[in-house]
Amino acid sequence: MEIPVVSKRTDSYSIFIEHDFSGFKELFVPLFPEAKKVCIISDETVYPLYRESVEPLLKDSYEVLSFTVPSGEASKDINVVLSIEKYLKDHNFSRSDVLIGLGGGVVTDITGFAASLYHRGVAHVFIPTTLLAMADASIGGKNGVDFDGLKNIIGSFKMPSLIYMPLNVLESLPEREFYAGFAEIMKAGLLADSKFYMWLVDNMYEICEKDKDTLATMLETAINIKKVIVENDPFEKGDRALLNLGHSIGHALESYFAGSYLHGETVALGCVAAAFISWKLNKISMEDYYEVRDMFVPFNLPISIQIDKSDYEDIYSRLGKDKKNTSGSINLVLLKKIGKAEVVKDISKDLIMASLDELNFTDED
Numbered sequence: 001m002e003i004p005v006v007s008k009r010t011d012s013y014s015i016f017i018e019h020d021f022s023g024f025k026e027l028f029v030p031l032f033p034e035a036k037k038v039c040i041i042s043d044e045t046v047y048p049l050y051r052e053s054v055e056p057l058l059k060d061s062y063e064v065l066s067f068t069v070p071s072g073e074a075s076k077d078i079n080v081v082l083s084i085e086k087y088l089k090d091h092n093f094s095r096s097d098v099l100i101g102l103g104g105g106v107v108t109d110i111t112g113f114a115a116s117l118y119h120r121g122v123a124h125v126f127i128p129t130t131l132l133a134m135a136d137a138s139i140g141g142k143n144g145v146d147f148d149g150l151k152n153i154i155g156s157f158k159m160p161s162l163i164y165m166p167l168n169v170l171e172s173l174p175e176r177e178f179y180a181g182f183a184e185i186m187k188a189g190l191l192a193d194s195k196f197y198m199w200l201v202d203n204m205y206e207i208c209e210k211d212k213d214t215l216a217t218m219l220e221t222a223i224n225i226k227k228v229i230v231e232n233d234p235f236e237k238g239d240r241a242l243l244n245l246g247h248s249i250g251h252a253l254e255s256y257f258a259g260s261y262l263h264g265e266t267v268a269l270g271c272v273a274a275a276f277i278s279w280k281l282n283k284i285s286m287e288d289y290y291e292v293r294d295m296f297v298p299f300n301l302p303i304s305i306q307i308d309k310s311d312y313e314d315i316y317s318r319l320g321k322d323k324k325n326t327s328g329s330i331n332l333v334l335l336k337k338i339g340k341a342e343v344v345k346d347i348s349k350d351l352i353m354a355s356l357d358e359l360n361f362t363d364e365d
């Protein structure tokens, strides 16, 4: 299944959703006739699993280099990116050579960033291997690293030349990672497409069973939602900010809990908090709020946290540092209704604290 991404303001490229790696070579090679070398950037978990699926496809046409980073968010670090730059330089990587990011969102974010810096920009291709990277992180050209305790604070915009999604890689993905990726898909339905949201609910069983055709349809719709928003606003001057539904409070919780939650899990929590604030501001009904909240549960996503109330200030201060805020006020993406989101400025501290309190419960409560 091919999804073309066309933009007047950035380079155009295509996304392919396929069952396995077999179609990769015939898509990749014609795109890069000038390249002599490719460098596969991957992580220590993914590379051993899929090296043999990719390298033999390229060996006849290119010198294949590889650079492997430790698995996990800690690799989204400027020093990791600099070590990639050094490796490329030491191996005489030229401006016409190509980087391939083979991995989850961590790998795609650093590969795109490294590609945007080397020689002021070399081509890059993604083979995303997590559901989150397929549905979200690989799409849209945002790349970057975390810095000084803050998520994605240094980065660049650069579109890939090709995204190839072999669905068979999801078979090795841990369940928890699969559902964390699903949170971004649920987010896409919530912010832009109520019919898709309902489709997700109706296809819960097939999604949890990882039926390939259902996953392909699900990804196609989620990607199209992001694609349309990004095509209209590639550099986040307007509506692209809506994709941050659940991310502001989510990022604050992700950095507060420092590794206990996966990114997608904190996005689910952030969506619940945003839906709660939307209800309190009379944008959605109480019934809609509880429906949104409870729909994360069958997909094994958290809807509550256990924290000491004295730490609310800490979380609030992390939210204040979120790069999405303009001049000190807290702006959040909220729901106008299920399937439509909007940016709301100057959300009061009391309301944000109330949303943390709403999340702060245990099963015994």
Ligand SMILES: NC(=O)c1ccc[n+]([C@@H]2O[C@H](COP(=O)([O-])OP(=O)(O)OC[C@H]3O[C@@H](n4cnc5c(N)ncnc54)[C@H](O)[C@@H]3O)[C@@H](O)[C@H]2O)c1
Pocket: 043, 044, 045, 046, 049, 071, 072, 073, 076, 103, 104, 105, 106, 107, 109, 129, 130, 131, 132, 133, 136, 137, 138, 139, 140, 141, 142, 143, 151, 152, 169, 170, 171, 172, 173, 174, 177, 180, 263, 264
């Ligand atoms: N650039 C964007 O627009 C954007 C959007 C959303 C998220 N992100 C970023 O994406 C990152 C999260 O991505 P992620 O959830 O993919 O995390 P990840 O890249 O850390 O991957 C999660 C874990 O799964 C392992 N893994 C990956 N694929 C596997 C497979 N097929 N089989 C077995 N194990 C596999 C990885 O080694 C890792 O341990 C965050 O840093 C987030 O900020 C970026």
